[in-house]
Amino acid sequence: MNNKKKALQEFYNHNIENWEHFPRSEVRQQYLNLLNYQVRTRLSILDVGCGTGIDSQIISERLRTLNIEGYEALGIDFCDRAIELGNNKTISGDISKEWRFEVEDLFEFHTPKFFNIVLCSMVIMQYENIEVFFEKLSSFLDHKGQLLVVTNNPYLVSMEYSIAYINENSYDHIFEIEPEKKQITIRKYHHSLNRYFEAAKKTHLFLESYKEIYAYNNETSMFNSAEKNTYGYPNFIAFHFIKR
Numbered sequence: 001m002n003n004k005k006k007a008l009q010e011f012y013n014h015n016i017e018n019w020e021h022f023p024r025s026e027v028r029q030q031y032l033n034l035l036n037y038q039v040r041t042r043l044s045i046l047d048v049g050c051g052t053g054i055d056s057q058i059i060s061e062r063l064r065t066l067n068i069e070g071y072e073a074l075g076i077d078f079c080d081r082a083i084e085l086g087n088n089k090t091i092s093g094d095i096s097k098e099w100r101f102e103v104e105d106l107f108e109f110h111t112p113k114f115f116n117i118v119l120c121s122m123v124i125m126q127y128e129n130i131e132v133f134f135e136k137l138s139s140f141l142d143h144k145g146q147l148l149v150v151t152n153n154p155y156l157v158s159m160e161y162s163i164a165y166i167n168e169n170s171y172d173h174i175f176e177i178e179p180e181k182k183q184i185t186i187r188k189y190h191h192s193l194n195r196y197f198e199a200a201k202k203t204h205l206f207l208e209s210y211k212e213i214y215a216y217n218n219e220t221s222m223f224n225s226a227e228k229n230t231y232g233y234p235n236f237i238a239f240h241f242i243k244r
Contacts, residue, residue, distance in 0.1 A: 005078070005105075007184045008126070012079040014177050016052060020085075023054050030213050031121070031150050031238035032058055039116045043071035046115040046140055048106055049123035050075030053086035053095050060096040069098075076104035107136060114142035121150040125188045128170065131199045138203035138243060147205055147241040153212070154190055156233040163190050196239060205241035212237060 032055065037043065043063075047056055056075050063071065073096070077083055086101035106123075118140050127133045137147055157163065161171040173186045197207060212234035 004187065008186055009078060011175050011177065011184050011186065013081045015175075016079060016082045016085065020052060020054075024215065025054075025058070027213050027215050027236060028055055028058055028121075031148065031211060031236070032062070032119075034209050034211060034238060034240040035117055035119075035146055035148055037063060037066060037068060037117075041116065041142075043068060043117070044113065044115045045071065045073040045117045045119065046111075047073070047075040048118060048120040048137065048140075050077050050086060050101060051079070051082045053089050053099065053101060055119060055121060056086065056099050056101075057089065057095050060099065063096070071098050073099040075099060075101040076106070076109055077101070078103065078105050111140065115140050115145060116142060117146045117148070119148045121148075122152075124149055124151050125190075126186075128189045130189075130191055130195065131202060134199045134203045134205060138200075138205055141243045143243060145243045146208070147200075147239075147243065149196070149239045149241070151237055153234045153237050154192060156235065157190055159233070161190075193237070200239070200241050204243055206244055207239060208242045209240040210238070211240075 037059075045059065047053075050056060053075055056073065059073070063069075075083075075086055077086075080103045083101045083103045086095070086099075089095040090097060090099055090101070118137055120137060124130060124133055137149075141147060157171070163169045163171055170187055170189045173188050175184045175186065176182070177184060200207070213236040215235040
């Protein structure tokens with residue numbers, strides 16, 4: 001395991017339970033509304049970077065409402081503590097028994113089956129080469145499969161970190177682990193919206209819908225009120241692609 005991945009894993013394992021107090025349910029509901037859960041074949045879902053399964057829980061509730069049963073659903077994440085918490089939710093009944101969670105690295109994960117839906121929320125900013133990222137996610141999808149990618153609004157990030165929006169660039173996000181006050185620096189990557197569209201299209205993924213999401217409530221640690229977002233820009237961007 002390289003140093004960057006090891007630092008990121010340490011940070012996630014340390015903080016994952018605290019993040020349960022900031023589920024951002026309102027934000028998640030908005031981007032999960034973009035998906036079409038009514039498919040002709042047996043529904044199959046892959047959640048890449050699933051965390052503790054908060055999106056999975058919302059999807060489970062939605063599928064119950066739609067009377068969709070017997071689907072297959074898998075969540076993968078490199079954070080072993082997150083996977084443990086996700087599996088505990090299936091045992092307790094908070095998440096449907098159709099879900100299972102496994103510790104996997106995205107680029108080491110291989111599966112013989114294809115999925116109708118692949119969800120990847122708040123992961124892509126960890127990768128510099130998003131062409132390879134989209135190629136990997138596209139390989140999991142069947143024909144006419146759906147890919148939902150959610151990330152921070154790159155334009156807002158460029159303002160917050162004084163990065164030139166028109167350039168491909170990166171920035172350091174410095175975290176402090178309590179109680180030992182250990183600092184961990186995570187390199188995150190900043191891509192223009194056009195770069196997302198072009199990278200996806202190269203792997204036969206075509207934009208179906210796009211949503212800007214504002215997070216002005218107490219469930220987000222980024223901005224707690226509209227007044228604190230001095231730029232007035234959306235906090236998150238959701239891309240809904242179809243594979244053709």
